[in-house]
Amino acid sequence: MALLEVKDLKVRVEEREILHGLTLTVNEGEIHAIMGPNGSGKSTLSHVIAGKPGYEVTDGQILFKGEDLLEMSPDERAAKGVFLAFQYPVEIPGVATMNFLRTALNAQRKARGEDEFSTPDFLRKVREVSKSLNIPQDMLKRGVNVGFSGGEKKRNEVLQMALFEPSLCILDEMDSGLDIDALRIAADGVNALRSPKRSMVVITHYQRLLNYIVPDVVHVMSKGRVVKSGGKELALELEASGYAQFEDAA
């Protein structure tokens, strides 16, 4: 069953069209990789799905579980189960990570009409997940991402993914700024969250990340469109031959 359907999406930033009619369907439980050169519109797609301001959708639609995602505010999308793991998670001084996690989790639950998480349940869950991601408890007392290394920031994103239990995770360049060990820890965290009920869209320049998070489907983006889709072997092919062959196709 289709979880996410992007149909002929056209998006402008200021006066420039970035996405020129992008179509993409992600079924429940699938992992899709989106690869493509700089400027192909990968991050724009992730931002538009999450609802970041500054993008003008001029045509097309995005359906999530059959509902019009573009009609929803970013917080409504989050409560419905959309999660964007940021390429560059922001630092928020003065907002303790623990307070942030609890506020966000309860805001999502409230929006869905669910009871707030009890404190012991919440703490148990955070402890359990942070341990598996190698996140020390004192990190959770600090301001959100303040003073965190690149790897720690990405692990904090994965921690949130585990806590909020979204049905769609978009990982925007999760490998950027990570060394191989940090990448492995973050990828292991993501793999632990794979489930038949959860879909993922993994956005990356490099095939390397896909050695750790193995996709079901690989899409190649160029100049604001998906120009080729295939199995995981497509990623290897790209690594060998580069993106140049697709530039013309677009």
Next chain:
Amino acid sequence: MNVAVAKTGKGRAVSDLFTSAEGRLPGSPGVTAVRREAFETYERLGLPHRRIEEWKYTDLRALVGEVLPLAAAPDAAALKRAADAVKAHAIDGARKLVLVDGVFAADLSDAKALAVEVGFKTLRETLEKDAGLLKTATVDAVIALNAAMATDGVVLSIADGAQLSAPIQIIHIATAASASAFSRSQVTIGKGSRATIVETFVAAGATAYQINDAVLVSVADDSDVAYIRLMDDAPDAVNVTSQFVTIGANVKYNFFNMTTGAAVSRLQGFITLAGEGSELSANGVNLLKKTEHGDTTLVVDHAVPNCVSREVFRAVLDDRAHSVFQGRIIVRPDAQKTDGKMMTRALLLSDEAEADNKPELEIFADDVSCGHGATAGALDDSLLFYLKARGLPEKQAQALLIQAFVGEAIEQIADDGLREHVIGIAERWLERRQ
């Protein structure tokens, strides 16, 4: 009742304000003479206006226009409202001293339960003997007016070596609408002592009232003092407070002011570091909305060498609110090794809000480290989007970031309980926005 009008820019001068109140102002004949002289000073100067440098951003003639007549003594219903307000705003464990419309209310206070090391009198009592408390070095119209009209206040004297575990909370309650209250207090802190003073300003049913308060604080050597002011007046009130603080040697003085109400408010503090080796931490938060105008003006005078002063101020401004911070640091010629810094930041939640920052450094010594910084800006969109993408609705995301922003000043309050109390006031202000 006559409505008294202060001297205005148009040159009107009516002294009904004083003559109609004079019979009710306490003090010996000598005190009356001092009051008259102070009132003449006030009449000569008139309400401060924008052409007086110190009042450039807070033009009382334009913002306030007239000084309202002295509040009548509260009736039983007003005292009942005041008693309820005391309950609502008392800090757990604090010894309360309550002024209702500027007059000490013994029945609502814990004066008898003060620690044995704390001497207590009312201003009214001291004025029977002596006018000393009505005199200050600084000449300023609102201070002169306060000296002329002060009806009462608390006079506290904390003994050398006293270690007070409970805060002393002075609660100012306004019950009289469209009237003025004038209070003047003194806090004298002995050598090597430890004390926490909290001042709370609230309304009990009163609207459109005016407060003119003055406090004289002196801190002897080796003491550790926290002084916290919470101005939570009615939205249409006026509160102008002047504080004079003299600090001895090796003192830790931790000052905090929070303004969450009043149509027009001004806290002007004159703090003198008069003994070496002392550390002053002076901080504050203004949370203003609608057309509220909040002014914090601090003059920190490093009169001797080897003192440290730190000032951290935050303003959060919604709608058409206007916040003013004027911070002057004076370093006298002998005050070498002075280390004075101030940082003030304003968060503008609306395009129409205004923040004015006027830092002034007057440095007459050559071996000092002084600095200031000021910023004004909106909430960071990238932080807001991150929080929203995690499920926080717009207002809640804003609230979390605003709490973090003001937290940088609030965290300077050392006492856990008081800090939580102040955070609670900020949270309630934010909830009213949502």
